[in-house]
Amino acid sequence: MSATFAALWAEIAPIGRTAGGGYLRYAFSEPELALRDWFRAQAARRELAVTEDGNGNLFAWWGSPWGPGTVLTGSHFDSVPHGGGYDGPLGIVSAFLAVDEMRARGVTPARPLAVAAFVEEEGGRFGVPCLGSRLLTGAITPGKAAALRDRDGVTFSAALGADPVGALDELAHVSAVVELHIEQGKALVDVDAPVGVASAIWPHGRWRMDFTGDGDHAGTTRMADRHDPMLTFAYTVLAANKEARLAGAHATVGRVEAEPNATNAIPSRVRGWLDARAADSATLDRLVEAVVKRAVDRAGRDGTQVNVEAESVSPEVAFDTDLAARLAALLGGVPILPTGAGHDAGVLSGHAPTAMLFVRNPTGVSHAPAEHAPDADCATGVTALATVLEELTCR
Ligand code: GLV
Numbered sequence: 113m114s115a116t117f118a119a120l121w122a123e124i125a126p127i128g129r130t131a132g133g134g135y136l137r138y139a140f141s142e143p144e145l146a147l148r149d150w151f152r153a154q155a156a157r158r159e160l161a162v163t164e165d166g167n168g169n170l171f172a173w174w175g176s177p178w179g180p181g182t183v184l185t186g187s188h189f190d191s192v193p194h195g196g197g198y199d200g201p202l203g204i205v206s207a208f209l210a211v212d213e214m215r216a217r218g219v220t221p222a223r224p225l226a227v228a229a230f231v232e233e234e235g236g237r238f239g240v241p242c243l244g245s246r247l248l249t250g251a252i253t254p255g256k257a258a259a260l261r262d263r264d265g266v267t268f269s270a271a272l273g274a275d276p277v278g279a280l281d282e283l284a285h286v287s288a289v290v291e292l293h294i295e296q297g298k299a300l301v302d303v304d305a306p307v308g309v310a311s312a313i314w315p316h317g318r319w320r321m322d323f324t325g326d327g328d329h330a331g332t333t334r335m336a337d338r339h340d341p342m343l344t345f346a347y348t349v350l351a352a353n354k355e356a357r358l359a360g361a362h363a364t365v366g367r368v369e370a371e372p373n374a375t376n377a378i379p380s381r382v383r384g385w386l387d388a389r390a391a392d393s394a395t396l397d398r399l400v401e402a403v404v405k406r407a408v409d410r411a412g413r414d415g416t417q418v419n420v421e422a423e424s425v426s427p428e429v430a431f432d433t434d435l436a437a438r439l440a441a442l443l444g445g446v447p448i449l450p451t452g453a454g455h456d457a458g459v460l461s462g463h464a465p466t467a468m469l470f471v472r473n474p475t476g477v478s479h480a481p482a483e484h485a486p487d488a489d490c491a492t493g494v495t496a497l498a499t500v501l502e503e504l505t506c507r
Pocket residue numbers: 233234241452453454455
């Protein structure tokens with residue numbers, strides 16, 4: 113199986129890889145479209161019919177589309193800018209290989225099985241993570257999604273080539289969802305296990321912070337006369353870090369834009385995005401409130417202004433406890449662990465019993481080029497996924 117995993121993985125590994133070893137696989141970009149073509153070819157190779165849901169999500173069907181008791185598996189192709197190659201595609205490649213393994217075992221599913229490729233999971237292009245699964249489940253309206261714009265001003269509708277259709281009634285026929293994903297931390301390394309089952313996803317969200325002040329000359333404006341939004345922004349980044357540490361939570365500012373972005377000009381505007389996550393919603397709410405308060409106080413002292421808007425908030429996900437325990441036992445007592453990373457499975461968990469399998473990541477690095485899982489562990493993941501899908505489609 114390891115050779116088979118390696119062979120299939122090798123087909124997609126070069127797609128969207130940059131000189132630095134990371135990946136640029138924005139939704140509907142050339143590499144992501146190539147991966148969609150690859151998806152269709154893999155489905156055809158296995159005689160799985162492909163459907164689209166009108167929101168950009170693809171499904172390859174073993175059995176009749178959206179038939180009673182449908183089991184969904186799969187993940188996403190898109191990456192964060194210069195992210196790793198495993199976050200997302202591992203779940204899709206593993207799903208096709210799990211179908212092969214089930215067939216090799218002589219399994220005939222009693223319920224339809226779909227391998228899914230969800231669009232724009234990272235929110236790397238249009239800003240809202242899990243956009244495809246949010247549309248499919250009705251967690252975002254088609255109108256709101258249609259109007260989202262990328263950094264070049266292209267709308268989601270334009271990229272999709274049509275207005276998204278939103279929630280699908282057929283989702284009611286889904287009896288279970290399983291997403292396999294590379295682990296994005298080192299919990300499995302710590303317990304020396306190649307595969308684990310997810311228990312929960314921390315609540316998390318993205319807040320856009322706009323700092324405005326007075327653009328002016330870097331050489332002639334006295335220090336005492338400045339209203340520099342970069343200072344308020346810098347203070348806010350440090351405050352977020354401090355508040356997160358105090359709360360046992362996570363806060364990150366990984367994206368920033370300055371205007372006019374000139375070395376010799378005091379900026380007139382700085383826009384930064386806060387990504388905040390915590391083990392429970394009350395802690396997350398308190399963290400964000402504390403950061404906003406400190407930003408506003410500091411803006412008062414700097415003579416600048418700050419405005420903070422939530423761009424997306426994902427509530428806490430507790431995966432189906434019975435299902436997690438059942439699958440962990442089925443796989444021989446593998447560990448059950450929570451994660452701070454968001455997933456389409458989290459969005460879908462409100463609509464059907466949902467589980468996730470994690471595959472060990474030796475360095476724990478993710479959303480960066482060093483993200484990696486060994487072939488042998490990926491092959492173990494495929495076998496585990498086949499076992500789980502056999503259980504869910506047949507029993
Ligand atoms: C997506 O991978 C996220 O957790 O931000």
